[in-house]
Every structure is written in structure tokens, then in C-alpha cells.
Amino acid sequence: MKPSSEPIFWMLFGGGGMLSALIGPVLILVTGILVPFGLLLPQDTMSYDRMLAFAQHPLAKLAVLVVISLFMFHGCHRTLHSLHDLGVHTGTGAKVAFYGVATLATLLTAGLLLVIGF
Amino acid sequence: MPIDTTTRTIEIECLRYDPQTDTEPHFSSYQVPFSDDMSVLEGLQYIKDQLDGSLTFRWSCRMAICGSCGQEVNGVPVLSCHTFLRDYFPHKLRIEPLNNFPIIRDLVIDQNDFLDKLESVKPYLVTKLEKPLAAGPHLQTPQQLNRYYAYSQCINCLLCYAACPQYGLNSDFTGPAALALLHRYNADSRDQGWQVRAEVINADAGVWGCTLVGYCSEVCPKAVDPAHAINQNKVNSAMDFFGVLKLMNKGGTE
Amino acid sequence: MSRYRSTAKTAARTYMQPMAGWWTKNPYFVRYMVREGSALLLTAYALVLLVGLWRLSQGAAAFDAWRAALASPLSVVFHAVGLVMVVYHSYTWFDVMPKTAPDQPIDPKLITGGGIAAAVAVSVLILAALLWGAP
Incomplete structure (x- = not known):
């Protein structure tokens, strides 16, 4: 039996799982509920100017990249295994597709962060 | 808790599969008199001794150490010697062989x-x-x-x-x-x-x-x-x- | 093939129970599938953020359009469901964390409790920073 390549994806899955367990709920609460409804937080919390300034900071860029990338790897890894759980055959093709989507999202995020500039 | 020695009757449904005659399993139902001190395994033994000698299942030590008498009871894997009929009464029990293994006969799986x-x-x-x-x-x-x-x-x-x-x-x-x-x-x-x-x-x-x-x-x-x-x-x-x-x-x- | 010979005299014909619908047959498995299902919502949320970043890179008008879309009923329902599912993910993540930790003499409940406490603390901190202060 050859060694599984799973450790690579499991580490990314674990990183995303931990990060989303810590800050997933609060992120969704802020961007998806509080800000759209104008609840609790200042009105300009997610204004274009503030978000642009945020996305131009190098540390914030790193944070955005890590959040989107790890969430995607976590989600794709789990969904791939869920397909197997539901009896769908998931071979190499499915693996390439799912982790490919997560990789693509990571590259897109990195690209956009560069486009936004410093 | 004092043991209740009065006898009550409980329904036990057993999965039956005979490889020589059956293409797939079916269930047979038995009425089993029991007292509070009777395990599920003892219920199966009552069936084999008194009601249907053809019922096939594994058991040995009766004290949760040999690991032979595992069954699914109402969909939960348990040692049948370590599980008591009183805990299911007045509902019935549905006993099946352990999940995920080929069934050789009745409650016996291929290990x-x-x-x-x-x-x-x-x-x-x-x-x-x-x-x-x-x-x-x-x-x-x-x-x-x-x-x-x-x-x-x-x-x-x-x-x-x-x-x-x-x-x-x-x-x-x-x-x-x-x-x-x-x-x-x-x-x-x-x-x-x-x-x-x-x-x-x-x-x-x-x-x-x-x-x-x-x-x-x-x-x-x-x-x-x-x-x-x-x-x-x-x-x-x-x-x-x-x-x-x-x-x-x-x-x-x- | 097993090197262990079958003990059954009739040997050949065994019956295998089908797996279809296995997770509906036990509440424990239903909870497991809900836990795994939380990943769909999390993935979708990451994509929402990615779209937001893309709109941000296109300028103020595009970004404000994305902001307006976030306030649409569909978006609010999605985020409300997502919030519930990701909270459940968070709880289950810390609930099973002791299983991944090496053998230790400490109570597994402390690991779970510590994780949940950390999640609550970080959340409060982020909300506080947004409320009072972050530039």
C-alpha cells in the first residue's frame, strides 16, 4: 500500500476547520446580517473607502487570502468526502476537480489582492 | 434497584437468513417471557430452546469479555449479553446481525x-x-x-x-x-x-x-x-x- | 481473499445488507451528515467573500452593488442559514477536537470548553474592534 496523499489536504482542511470554527460565525454575522441590516455596528463599517483601505494593508491582504483559501479547502475536502458518504464514486477526477476549485479560488484571491494594490 | 422477578412478555423480531433457501433475509417474530434479570442473549436462548431451534447466533461467555454475541438491537450495535430486555419493554426488539459484514446465517456474520x-x-x-x-x-x-x-x-x-x-x-x-x-x-x-x-x-x-x-x-x-x-x-x-x-x-x- | 477459511459449512452464499440511506437510520449519523453539510455553506460563504473582493477591485459603484445584493432577502436567508450551520460546525469541531489531540491526562471537556471559549472570545474581540476603533 502506498502512502496516502491525504495529509496535505487534511492539513488544509484542518486549518480551515479551525479558522472557521473560531471566526466563521462572527464573519457571517457581520458581513451577512449586521452590516446589511445596519445593526449594532457603525454605518461605515463596510463602506467602500474603509474596505479599500483595509484591503490595501499587507497584513489584511494576508488575512483575506488565508480566510478565503482555507475556508475553500476545508469546504471542498469535506464535500468531496460527503459525496463518498452518499455513495457517489469519487476517484482521481473528483479529487482534481474539488481541490482544483479551492486552488483556483486561492489564486483568484491572490490576484485580486494584487490588483487592489498597496 | 430491587430486581423485579415477575414475568412479563416482550416481542423479539429476529432477522432470519438461510443461505440454502433464501435470496434475502426476512424477519420472524417471537413472544418471549422475561424477568428483569434477563439479558437480550438470554431472550435469544429462550427462543432457540423453546420456540425455534433453528435460530442461529454466536455467544460464549455471557459476561461481556469474549466478544462473540454482538448484535444490532433496534439498529444499535450491542453485546447482547450486556443489554437487558427490561430496558426495551414495553416496546419490541428488532435484532439483526452486526452491520457491514456478510451474513452467513440468521444473526451470524462472516468475520x-x-x-x-x-x-x-x-x-x-x-x-x-x-x-x-x-x-x-x-x-x-x-x-x-x-x-x-x-x-x-x-x-x-x-x-x-x-x-x-x-x-x-x-x-x-x-x-x-x-x-x-x-x-x-x-x-x-x-x-x-x-x-x-x-x-x-x-x-x-x-x-x-x-x-x-x-x-x-x-x-x-x-x-x-x-x-x-x-x-x-x-x-x-x-x-x-x-x-x-x-x-x-x-x-x-x- | 481472506486466508481465514469460512467456518460456515454452506460457505458460499452470504448476504450483504445494502448501504443506501445508511445515514437516515441513526440520529447519530444524521448529526454527522449535518456537520459535514455545514461545509457547503462555508464554501458558498467563501465564494461570497471572493466576489466581494472582486467587486472591491472594480471600484466604488461595483462594490456598492455587491453591498446592496447582500441586503437582498435571498442573501439574508442564505447568511442566516449559514450562520446556524457554521455555529454548529464550530461546536462540533471543538467537540471532536479531543479525539485528534494526543493522549493526555486532562479532561477532554476542558479541550472542548477551551476551544468554544476561544471562539467566543475572538468573536467578541472582532465585534468590539469594529464597534470602537479599528481605523
């Missing part, structure tokens, strides 16, 4: 696949050099004993395999009990077999076949906690994959 897996994890002390008798015993501190003691309590009853959907979905998966026993020996201070067991542990069908459903540990009658044995070894297997174990000089060579 061969597990035996192969048990053998594959080398469930014995592996040492580089045989220690001569004159060198005295292998001393262990209580802490060293604690590291593997819980995992050594496994009685191979296969309830954890019946509880594991990953084994059901893909029987290549080495599975809970065998991987827990693998860890039991790896965690033993007298053992130097990490490398010879690495092939099993690091494979897709090794610890990576587990998605931490966790039900194996729930149903284990001996509190072995296979889910813990497997999942802490995902960390070890990942460290092995990235070469960290070698750096830490763990597990010796070859």
Missing part, C-alpha cells in the same frame, strides 16, 4: 475480513533485538502503561465495525478495532514497530479512511475509544508524511 486486518497491523510487540531472558523483565512505569492500557482492552467484538459507515462504504478501510490495536502497540514503550506498521497506518485505507464519525467510540463496550486512537494518528501519519517524525527520531528505523 474473516476483520481477522485479515487484525493480522495486518502486527498486534504484538515488535522489537529490533530479542532481549535475553537474563537481562530481566521489561520494566514499565505506570505512565508508560497508561499510554496504551485503554486500547489493550479491545475484545474484538466488532461493534465498532458495525458502527462505522466508512467501513460499510469501503471495506478496504482497516477499521476502528484494528487501528486502535495498531496504536496500542505503537504506544507501548517496549515496542519499536512504528516503521513496520507505517505502511498500514499511512495508507488511504489506514487512518485516512476515517472521517471521524465517532460512533465507534460510542458503542464500544470496553471504552477503548478507537476514534481517538485513529485520529491522533492522523497527526502522526501527517508528521511522517512531511518527514517530521524522522527529525524527531521517533519510532526507530526500518
